[in-house]
Amino acid sequence: MKLINFLDFKPLENLRTEMKAPLVKPIFIHPFHSHSKPVKSDRIEIESLDALTIHPDGTLIFDNTRIILYIADNTLLHLYEAPIISEFHISSCPTIQELVTRGRRLRYFVTAADDEQFVVDDTNEVKKLTVCKDCLLFLNWSQFADVDQKRKKEIVATFTVSSFFEKYPRHL
Numbered sequence: 001m002k003l004i005n006f007l008d009f010k011p012l013e014n015l016r017t018e019m020k021a022p023l024v025k026p027i028f029i030h031p032f033h034s035h036s037k038p039v040k041s042d043r044i045e046i047e048s049l050d051a052l053t054i055h056p057d058g059t060l061i062f063d064n065t066r067i068i069l070y071i072a073d074n075t076l077l078h079l080y081e082a083p084i085i086s087e088f089h090i091s092s093c094p095t096i097q098e099l100v101t102r103g104r105r106l107r108y109f110v111t112a113a114d115d116e117q118f119v120v121d122d123t124n125e126v127k128k129l130t131v132c133k134d135c136l137l138f139l140n141w142s143q144f145a146d147v148d149q150k151r152k153k154e155i156v157a158t159f160t161v162s163s164f165f166e167k168y169p170r171h172l
Helices: 010-019 094-102 133-139 141-146 149-158 161-167
Strands: 044-046 060-062 068-071 087-089 108-111 117-119 126-128
Touching (some): 094 133, 108 117, 133 149, 141 149
Antiparallel strands (some): 068 087
């Protein structure tokens, strides 16, 4: 069955004109909407953090999909003396909020992959990154805010992206 071109349907076009409704761009179905398991090539570079929305629970959303954010920019290795190239983000934590406030233009990538392996440079080398501690604190993952430093290290060491997506499903 072939779909008709509704722009050629005069009553609808007249109504759109009367409402002063603009024409919208064609809808693009993003690969994240595939229900198959994402692969490393499913990362998407975004130009700015403005492309993301914040879910009411504090997690990051891109194209109606809960995502992991990481920064692959060797020009910025530290923010407030904390390495950020070795971390991935799961929430709108203070680190992300500071990057937004400063308007930093970096190489931001989003993914919905199930592991802690990320392509962090143009060589396509895959590296294991750890979860941002500020994100864990922001979401109070495993009562992160209420435990001692030893337990916090254990929580960071045992955190998995798959457990994150179990608690906070990808698809909204």
